[in-house]
Amino acid sequence: MAEDNPPDGWGQPERRVWEAYRRGEWCDDVPEVGGRILRHLLIAAPTPHPGCQARLWLRGARITGDLDLAEVTAAGSIRLEGCRFDQPAVLDSARLGSALSLDSCTLPGLSMVGAHVGMECEITACTVTGTVDLRSLTVGNWLSLKDSTVRPPAGETAIDAQSIEVGEDFWAPGLECTGNMFLNSARIQDVLAFRGTRIRDGGLQAPELTVGGGVYLDSGFFSAGQVNLYGATIGASVSLADCQLDGPGAGRGAYALLLRCAEIGGDIQSDRGLEARGPVDLRDTSVRGSVVLGGARFEVPSATPPARAALDAARLRVGGDVDCRGGLVTHGLIDLCDSRVGGSVLLEGAELTAHGDEPALRANGAETGGVFNLCDGFTAHGRISLNSVTVRSRLCFNDATLDGPVGEVTLSCRGSSAATLSMHLRTAPPGLVDLRQSRFGLLRDAPGTWPTGLVLDGTLYDSVHPALPARARLPWLERDPAGFVPQPYEQLAVAYRRQGRAADARAVLVAEHRGLRRTLSPPAKAWSLLQDATVGYGYRPLRAVWLLLALLTVGTTLFTLWPPITVGDGKAPPFQPTIYTIDLLLPLVDLGQERFYSSTGALQWGAVALIGLGWLLVTTVAAGAGRVLRRT
Template sequence: MGRSPRLSEAERKLWNAFPTGETVELAQVVTGHGTVAGQNAPKDGDTWGPERTVRASVITSLLLGAREAAPGSVPAVRLRGARITGSLSILGGRVEHELVLSGCHLDEPVLLTATTTRSVRLTDCTLPGFSGGGMRVAGHLSLSGSNITGTVRLARAVFESGLWLGGIRLTADDVWALSAGSMVVDSGATFRGADITGGVRLAGSRMNGDVNFEGATVRNPGGYAIRADDMVVEGTVHCTKGFTAQGCIRVRGARISGTFCFAGAVHSPDTPYALHASHMEVREFYLDPAEPVDGVVTLAHSRVGTLQDDPHTWPEKLRLNGLTYDRLRSGKVERRIDWAGRDPEGFRPQPYEQLAAWYLRDGNDGLARRTQLAKLRARRRTQGPGLRVWGRLLDVTVGYGYRPWLAGVWFALLLLVGTVAFGLNPPRPLKPDEAPVFDSFAYSFDLLLPLPAFGQREMFDPAGWTQGLAYGLVVAGWILATALIAGATRVLRPQ
């Protein structure tokens, strides 16, 4: 197709450059990531005149084969500093050429729904939305640095070489600013430095590389900042270097083969969870937020290889029931025990059991016993008055069996009291002619033992206040013996 007299001068430049893939620059533009998301996108593009205006229909005609390639060249639409009027729309088509727009202003949303295309790059552009649901890109999609004032729709889209949304400013009135459920990205997806107002939906998506939210800000107070249920990531998820979310981050059921690195900030006190990471599988979970998470965090029923966190940033409400891990890093035992008991719904034994099991695998038997003891003390607070009294008695006397030496301390203390008291006030012999020489130590020892060992208890009868002391020692001996047996039974019982 030759030159058309109906083309403007700007359109004619693009028409002639297409066969060789040359870039048509209608004005100098600043490109590349700035300190503010979308700062290089044009702010006055709607005022540009005919010398910088190209109709979208001209671009779609070229992409769909209106001109042939020049010999030895790869045709493409490459345009800088233009205002594009009309709808850049290719629905269900097949595009064999790249589309590269830089520093452009688009009056209407881009519509590439269900289209098969090569790489599409709309960098540092201003546009009112992008619809690419079900599109298949033999290359990558880049909207980096652009200022988009409508929803970006990429549900069920497939990208062979990546999704680049770094430095994007995305603002939408809809629930989702980015709707990309069930998307497949054969390489990585980056949102580095993005500023997004509205939710990001990645539920059911598959990323065969990293997912990078470094320095990104996502705002959707009272709703989901990021919803990525059942997302599969073969690389690492980076929520670091100033990452901030206002709204819930939900990765329930996600599977991450690498590391989930979370070192940003989350503020979502008005949603059921601020960080919803239940039923997740991840090789390594690095949880070190820049400040304590503002809201409830759940890791319930997740499976983690290595869990590394910072006790100073744990939220007040933390659900760990069903969480399993192969290795823990950082955190003193006192803080870990506190960590296991922060469930907002009350006492849950499994977090304590899992923590004790980890200490046993790590060779720290003493720490495992302290954890089990803490579990029993926490359970006691949920029991009735009678069981609480019995539990307190077991705790004081033998530490529920995990501190059997306490029984020895009590026994020695009571033995000392009895030895001194009966030494100063010896009981009278029941049969003076047959009684052995009185020994206050042996007599007190006999009183404390359920079965006498020295034959003193049956041969002497205390009187006065020492009679009450003798009865008290007998009762105390039985209590110590019962507590010791109960505690030993609890410890030896399989957990």
């Protein structure tokens, strides 16, 4: 059993510390105590007074010399409040069965490498002018760095907490540190809360971090360097509200936020105030909830390579929504390529500005189970690329401004599919909208905001609204910069037929042949003109009827006034001018008049003209009818 009296040679201040330890009371009347005294007190711990718990509670003292508690085992709690240390405190591999609390202390450094604290470890409102080294620290309950300030010499690490294990929460609200903070491979059972933490001249490095609850980098969190959560496993949500990330900008692997290949059990939540000055990387991350970025601002500095996205979320997996409503602003590319969103992508009111030659938004190969909204004030200063996108519901551009390069592709939506494509744009895009090879159930647009250039080759849709008459819809098909393309005409005609508007369908198909005529050789153009004038390429058969009646009337009148002469052997039937005219007009019909009668003189040329016109009329009718039957 340890002695109850202090060692010989101790002065009155040291004896007061000894006695306060035995009683478990605060010792606040000792202005100065040596570090070796505290070490001896904990190693050769005296017997506590009956009914008391031995513990070291020291307030307002200056601790001189080294405080070396390496490998010390102490059962009672250690609480130092308002103390000033001459030398760094060393607790490497110490085993503290209860709590450790440093409150409002000033230290030139703190080392707790491999230490074990059975309950809470609190370093609150302290000022540390060296490194806080917590590598492999194990804390049974919670770890707190609340309101502390860590300012090591330039170039040195501020806080090194690699591989720590915390049984409950790790709190650092109000922490101010200059230099990097390391949490590599740290394991936090419940919550990691860095609310209001400010990291200057460094960043937060926490790859492979494991947190059972949520991660809170909000309420004024600031990092002047990269926040690295690569491969992190987070059981609940990540909060980035009112958070400012000033990433290192240019350079390989330099990001404001690196949250790549992470597993997040809740949301990524930033409903207000997130500012990221540097690339943000969410590639290959899985989010069980939603990604909420309303009101966030993403910007890549001018020194950053243009290919680096302001928000790179390629192959992102989201169970809920990607919700960017509320004024998202980006200066640089948003990349959602090959992402999978179980809910909706909501970019209402967002303003995206391209960086360099990159698009403002690229989501090639993305899939969403709900709507994909780029509407209600959405503005893109640059190209938008949505190739091979699958939208289970509506792809919407209503009241959107697509301010792409003049004469170049403004919106590329090739090979995509959506139940509805709605393009009631705010203004007509100055560039090209490319919808080739896409599939939509319903296509909605507004004639007043049709783009300058529109590519519809291979585009399929069940219906188009508004239900304009063909003459008003045809200019929509004539905006392809490649010139005449037949498939869009065929598709529009199919849509009209589905709506029971056969006359409009025929008008579109006639317009298709007129467009094709411009590409033909002169003889083929002449033949096309004849088919157009006579039977409307087979879609206007009444024209043939009226032409036949007109020719029949002319022939009947002609041959009534100047009957032909009888020819041939045998008894000729009575001459009938009308039947004779029909015999001339219809080359495949023999009514017995043409064999027995023949016109002479000038009348002969009238008969020849009727025969020629009959052949031409019958041939064009047959060609047009065959074309119609093939489509039917």
